[in-house]
Amino acid sequence: MRVATRLKIAIALTIGLSTLGLAFVAASLVVTTTTVDGNARLQKLVSNLYEIRILSLEYENANLDRTARQWRALYRQVGDGISTFDDMRPEILVAYRNAGASFEAIVAMGALEDRTGMEARARAQRFATLHIETQRVIDWAKRDAELKTTRLLRALRDAGIGIAAAMFSIGFVAIALVARLGRHILSSIDSLGDGTARIARGEFSLRLPASGGDELSGLASSFNAMASGLEASYADLETKNAELERFTYTVSHDLKSPLITIRGFLGYLVEDAESGDTTRLREDIGRITAAAAKMERLLGDLLALSRIGRKANPPERFPMRVALDEALSRVEGSMNASGATVRVGELGEAFADRERIIEVWQNLVENAIKYAKPGVPPALEAASEPRDGRRAFLLRDNGIGIKDEYRDKAFALFEKIDPKSEGTGIGLALVKRIVEVHGGRVWIEDGIDGGSTFIFTLADGGSDSAA
Numbered sequence: 001m002r003v004a005t006r007l008k009i010a011i012a013l014t015i016g017l018s019t020l021g022l023a024f025v026a027a028s029l030v031v032t033t034t035t036v037d038g039n040a041r042l043q044k045l046v047s048n049l050y051e052i053r054i055l056s057l058e059y060e061n062a063n064l065d066r067t068a069r070q071w072r073a074l075y076r077q078v079g080d081g082i083s084t085f086d087d088m089r090p091e092i093l094v095a096y097r098n099a100g101a102s103f104e105a106i107v108a109m110g111a112l113e114d115r116t117g118m119e120a121r122a123r124a125q126r127f128a129t130l131h132i133e134t135q136r137v138i139d140w141a142k143r144d145a146e147l148k149t150t151r152l153l154r155a156l157r158d159a160g161i162g163i164a165a166a167m168f169s170i171g172f173v174a175i176a177l178v179a180r181l182g183r184h185i186l187s188s189i190d191s192l193g194d195g196t197a198r199i200a201r202g203e204f205s206l207r208l209p210a211s212g213g214d215e216l217s218g219l220a221s222s223f224n225a226m227a228s229g230l231e232a233s234y235a236d237l238e239t240k241n242a243e244l245e246r247f248t249y250t251v252s253h254d255l256k257s258p259l260i261t262i263r264g265f266l267g268y269l270v271e272d273a274e275s276g277d278t279t280r281l282r283e284d285i286g287r288i289t290a291a292a293a294k295m296e297r298l299l300g301d302l303l304a305l306s307r308i309g310r311k312a313n314p315p316e317r318f319p320m321r322v323a324l325d326e327a328l329s330r331v332e333g334s335m336n337a338s339g340a341t342v343r344v345g346e347l348g349e350a351f352a353d354r355e356r357i358i359e360v361w362q363n364l365v366e367n368a369i370k371y372a373k374p375g376v377p378p379a380l381e382a383a384s385e386p387r388d389g390r391r392a393f394l395l396r397d398n399g400i401g402i403k404d405e406y407r408d409k410a411f412a413l414f415e416k417i418d419p420k421s422e423g424t425g426i427g428l429a430l431v432k433r434i435v436e437v438h439g440g441r442v443w444i445e446d447g448i449d450g451g452s453t454f455i456f457t458l459a460d461g462g463s464d465s466a467a
Contacts, residue, residue, distance in 0.1 A: 041081065041084070041085075042141055042144055044081070045078060045081050045082065045141050046138060046141045046142055048074060048077065048078045048081070049078060049134060049137055049138045049141060050138065051074060052071065052074055052075060052078065052099075052134060053131065053134050053135075053138070055067055055070055055071040055074065056071065056103065056127070056130055056131065056134065059071060059103075059106070059107075060106075060127050068107055071103060072103075075099075075100055075103070078096075079096065079100075082096060082137075089140070092136070092137055092140045095133040095136040095137055096133065096137050098129065098133045099129075099130050099133035099134045099137070102126045102127075102129045102130040102133065103130055105126050106123060106126045106127060106130065109122070109123050109126070188219070188220070191208055191220070192208070192219065192220070192223060195208050195223060195227075196223075199226075199227060199230065204227055204230050204231035204234055205227075205231065206227055207224045207227060208220040208223055208224060210224060261287065261288070262288050262292060265284045265287050265288045266288065268280070268284045269281065269284050269285065269288075272284060313353045313354065313355050313356070314353075315351055315352050315353055316351070316352075316354055317349055317350070317351045318349065318350065318354050319347070319348075319349050320347035320348055320349060320350050320357075320384070320393060321344065321347045322354075323350070323354060323357045323358045323361055324344065324347065324361050324382055326358045326361075327358045327359075327360075327361035327362040327365060328342060328361075328365065330358075330362050331362060331365050331366055331369070334366065334369050335365075335369065335378075338369050338372060338377060338378055339377035339378070340365075340368075340369050340372075340377060340378035340379070340380060341377065341378070341379055341380065342365075342380045342381075342382060343379075343380070343381045343382070344381075344382045344383075345381070345382065345383035345384070346383065346384060347382065347383070347384050347393065348384055348391055350393075350458055351458075352438050352458055353438070356434045356437075356438070357434070357438075357458075359430065359431075359434060360430075360431050360434050360435065360456065361382075361395070363427040363428065363430055363431050364395045364431060364454050365380065365395070366427060367427055367428060367454075368380055368395065368397035368399055368451075368452075368454075371397075371399045371400050372397070372398075372399045372400070373398065373399055373400055376398065378397060378398065378399065379397070379398045379448060380395060380396065380397050381394075381395070381396040381397075381448065382394065382395050383396075387455070387457065388457075390440075390457045390458070391457070391458075392455050392456070392457050393455070393456055393457070393458075394453055394454070394455050395453070395454045396447045396448050396451065396452075396453045397447050397448065397451040397452055397453075398447065398448040398449045398450070398451040399447070399451045399452060400450075400451070401446070401447065401450045401451050401452050402444055402452050407443070407444040410428055410444060411428045411429055411431070411432040411442065412429065431454075431456070435456045435457070435458070438458045438459055439458065439459025440456055440457040440458040440459055441456070441457060442454065442455065442456040442457075443455055443456075
């Protein structure tokens, strides 16, 4: 029998017992709630009755109109409360009405100073009747409150006993049913725990038996799938380590080249200084300076590449035209020297790390200027258009272009369309890394008059509002 089926049977029995227990608890709560509510109303009634008594004494001594108004308002309030009790005895209602009638008769008599001795005695008798009847209602309310408190305590006791009995029954049955599943579950957990430890030691070829057809067997199958994935990931990691080794070799080679140049021309410097050939001396110093500058650019670009994805500014929403304009201002010298022009269409907005996106535009513009056709001023077009449900940003140029078979390779590290051109071969690799960190992608299509079009998207997709 499947584990789920056995658990369903256990759960069904537990739910049945729980339902019976909850029904008892619900009935107890109804009784308790009713008792608590009635007790609270009685306590409030007793409090109001004592306040009526105080107001009666105050009126007896001061005969104030304000006190009479307060007494009547509270009398009506208490009368409304008394009428809500189903078990109110008729004699209590009569006593309460007598108290009200006595007070109204006293008010009608007016002040004591204006009355004769007989009238004063009648007034005093009315006050005595008022106090007696009020006390009768108070005594009834207090006794009834005590009775309801006793009922409440009894109801709470019965509810507690019932809840405890129900919970004991439910717990006993649940433990008995679950215990039967224990050995099978614990055995499977032990097997999974041992397998996990062996996987942690690097035994990625380990597989667990997955027979039985229950959920724990399915868990073993999932474990085996995980082990297969880890085995494939480990193989992929080894491949990447090999790629990293090749990358390290390439970086070492590119850094070594300027060092060899510097070392070689340092020897020439000595010869030029000894021979007094100042012209050759200046040329050699210039070559050493150029080699050092190339190494500095290479190290700077490598540092920038390593920071992508680690060191980032908080994303913000900004007009893409603002980022492009900032990038153009940073390459203004190169644009003026080459006679480059840029035509900008609608770009909309983006939600990204603004500084990194500026770097994307800057590298794309610099690349377009660098690989312009000889004797032809670079003509660039920046625009955006929908691609695959996202807003894509484009930069078209009229340069020498890139053949289809080299377009993916153009974004690789240290790859240059023209090996003799200036630069380190890291610019487009930076572009690709920044775009991918933002959840987008970058690719190349045909441009203007045989040139290239660089296209990139972002995860946010941008918006259609104009910049």
